[in-house]
Amino acid sequence: MGKNLKGKECGKGICQRKDGFYSARFVNKYGKRQEKLFPTLPEARNWLEEAKYVDKHDNVFAPSDMTVDDWFNYWIDNIVGDLAPNTLRNYRERYTINVKPVVGRMLLSDVKPLHCKMVLNKMNDGYAGSTIRQCFICMGTMFKSALMNDLIIKHPMDGVRYTKPVRAPNDIKFLTIEEQKKFLEAAKRSHNYKQYALLLETGLRTGELIGLTWDTIDFEKRTLTVNKTLEYRHKQGYWRAGPPKTQHSYRTIPLTNKAYDILLELYQNRKFRKESETLSQTLDYMDRHTGQKSTLVMRDLVFINWRTGEPAKNSSYDTHLYKLCDEAKIKRFCMHALRHTYATRAIESGMQPKVLQKLLGHGSIKTTMDRYVHVTEDSLLNAVRQFESLSTA
Numbered sequence: 001m002g003k004n005l006k007g008k009e010c011g012k013g014i015c016q017r018k019d020g021f022y023s024a025r026f027v028n029k030y031g032k033r034q035e036k037l038f039p040t041l042p043e044a045r046n047w048l049e050e051a052k053y054v055d056k057h058d059n060v061f062a063p064s065d066m067t068v069d070d071w072f073n074y075w076i077d078n079i080v081g082d083l084a085p086n087t088l089r090n091y092r093e094r095y096t097i098n099v100k101p102v103v104g105r106m107l108l109s110d111v112k113p114l115h116c117k118m119v120l121n122k123m124n125d126g127y128a129g130s131t132i133r134q135c136f137i138c139m140g141t142m143f144k145s146a147l148m149n150d151l152i153i154k155h156p157m158d159g160v161r162y163t164k165p166v167r168a169p170n171d172i173k174f175l176t177i178e179e180q181k182k183f184l185e186a187a188k189r190s191h192n193y194k195q196y197a198l199l200l201e202t203g204l205r206t207g208e209l210i211g212l213t214w215d216t217i218d219f220e221k222r223t224l225t226v227n228k229t230l231e232y233r234h235k236q237g238y239w240r241a242g243p244p245k246t247q248h249s250y251r252t253i254p255l256t257n258k259a260y261d262i263l264l265e266l267y268q269n270r271k272f273r274k275e276s277e278t279l280s281q282t283l284d285y286m287d288r289h290t291g292q293k294s295t296l297v298m299r300d301l302v303f304i305n306w307r308t309g310e311p312a313k314n315s316s317y318d319t320h321l322y323k324l325c326d327e328a329k330i331k332r333f334c335m336h337a338l339r340h341t342y343a344t345r346a347i348e349s350g351m352q353p354k355v356l357q358k359l360l361g362h363g364s365i366k367t368t369m370d371r372y373v374h375v376t377e378d379s380l381l382n383a384v385r386q387f388e389s390l391s392t393a
Contacts, residue, residue: 004041014044024048029056036107050153068111069104071151075142084245085231094135095142098123108146111156116143120162129164136162172371174340179330186328191306192320194262196338201259203342203360206314206335207231208249211241213300214267222260225252226361228285228296232313239311241283241296249361250289266302275299276309343372348382 002015002023010016014024017037022044025035034051038044072095076088083091102119103111116139123132140157147155175183180200187193195209202224204212211230218225227250229242244250255263279299287294298311305312318334325332339360346356357368 010041011045011048013048014041016041024051026052066108066151067104068106068108069100071108071146072099072104072142075145079145080141085240085242086245090134091138091142094131094138098135099139109152111143111152113156113158113160116157116160120160124164127164129162132162132164136160172340173333173337174344175330175333175337177345179328180341180345182328182330183324186324190320190324192312192317194266195303195312195317196321198259198262199335199338200342200345201256201262202253203339203346205229205245205249205339206317207242208244209303210301210311210314211296212302213296214270214302215300217263217267217302219260219264219267222255223252224255224259224263226250227287227289228294230283230296230301230311232311232315234313234315239278239281239283239298241285243285243288244361246361246363247288248363251358251361253359263302273304274306274309275304278310279304340372343368347372 002010002013004010004016004022005018005020010022013026014022016022021037021039022041023035023037024044024047025033026048027033036044036047036051038047076091076095080088080091099119102122103115106115119139120132120136123135127135136157143152143156146152184193184197184200187196198204199209204226207229208226211228212224213228216225216227217223226244229244231240231242232238233240279301281298283296283298284293285296286292301311303312304310305316314335321335322332343356343360346359347353353368353372354365356372357365360368362368
C-alpha cells in the first residue's frame with residue numbers, strides 16, 4: 001500500500017511523491033510496468049482502475065509516456081507512408097500548423113473530443129472550409145489508427161464535427177461551352193495548346209499530364225494509361241516522380257479522335273524537339289499496384305517546354321493560363337478547371353456517372369456525383385428546347 005505525504009494510505013499501486021503528484025502504477029500481463037502521474041488522488045485511482053480493466057480484457061495499453069507528437073511521427077513514417085506525396089504533405093502541414101499547437105504535447109490517452117473540437121474551432125476564422133476538412137480527416141485518420149492498434153480505448157473524434165461549409169459543387173470552376181470555345185481559340189496561338197486540348201479530351205490531372213510517357217500510349221488500341229505522376233518541388237529544387245493520387249487513379253482511358261491525333265503528331269515530331277540535360281535523369285518511385293520500385297525515364301516524357309527543353313513546371317501552366325484567359329476575355333482559371341470542364345461536358349453529353357467515375361479515377365461514385373452531376377445553364381437551355389420541340393411536334 002502506498003501512502004501520501006501525511007502517511008495516509010492511498011491504495012495499492014498509488015503513492016504521493018515529494019513534488020505533490022500522485023504516482024499510479026501497475027505491471028501489465030506482459031510484464032511491462034505502466035505508470036502515470038496525477039495532481040489528485042481521485043484521478044490516479046480512476047486511471048489505475050481503468051488501466052487494469054483494459055489490460056485484463058486483452059487490450060494493449062498505450063505506453064504511459066506516449067504523446068500525440070510521438071504517435072503522429074510514428075504513424076506518418078510507418079503506417080501511412082505509402083500514401084500519395086501530396087496527401088502526406090497535407091497531413092504534415094495540418095498537423096504541424098493546426099493540431100500540434102493544441103494537443104501535440106498531450107498524452108495520447110488523454111485526448112478527448114473537446115480537444116479535437118478546439119483544434120477545429122481555432123481554424124474557423126482564418127481557414128477555408130476545405131482546409132478545415134483536411135485537418136478533420138488528418139486527425140480522424142490518425143486517431144482511428146491508434147484505436148485500431150489498441151493504443152487508445154475510445155476514438156477522441158467521436159461526435160466531433162466541423163461547421164464551416166466546404167466549397168459547394170456549384171462553386172467548382174468549369175468553363176461553359178462558350179468560354180471553352182473562346183479559350184481554345186486563344187490557346188491555339190500558344191505552344192501549350194496540345195496540353196490544354198488533351199486535358200479537355202481526357203480529364204487528366206496536371207501531375208498525370210506532366211508525367212505522361214510514351215510507353216503508356218497504345219496507338220494500336222488507341223488508349224492512354226495513367227500509372228504515375230511528376231511534379232516539381234520548388235522548395236527542394238528537384239523533380240519528383242510518384243504513383244497516381246490513389247489506387248483508383250490507376251486507369252486506362254480510351255482516346256477520342258482528337259486526343260489520338262494530338263498524341264500521334266507529338267510522337268511523329270518527338271525527334272525534332274529541344275531537349276535539355278534535365279531529361280537525362282531517371283526517377284525512381286514506388287508502384288502501388290506491384291509494390292515494386294518503378295522508374296520514370298524523363299527523356300520519354302510526352303510533354304516538355306518548347307523553349308527550355310525541360311518538363312513544364314506545375315505552376316508555369318497556371319501562369320500561362322491566366323495570360324490566355326485575359327486574351328480570350330474570360331474569367332481566370334487554373335489547370336484543374338480543365339479537368340472539371342471535361343467532366344461537366346461528359347455529364348452534359350449523357351455519360352453515365354459510373355463510367356465517368358472510372359475515367360476520372362475516383363474511388364467513390366459519391367465524389368463524382370457530388371462534384372459533377374449538376375445542372376448547368378447550357379444543359380437547362382438544351383432541355384427546355386428539347387421539351388419545346390416535342391410539345392409542338
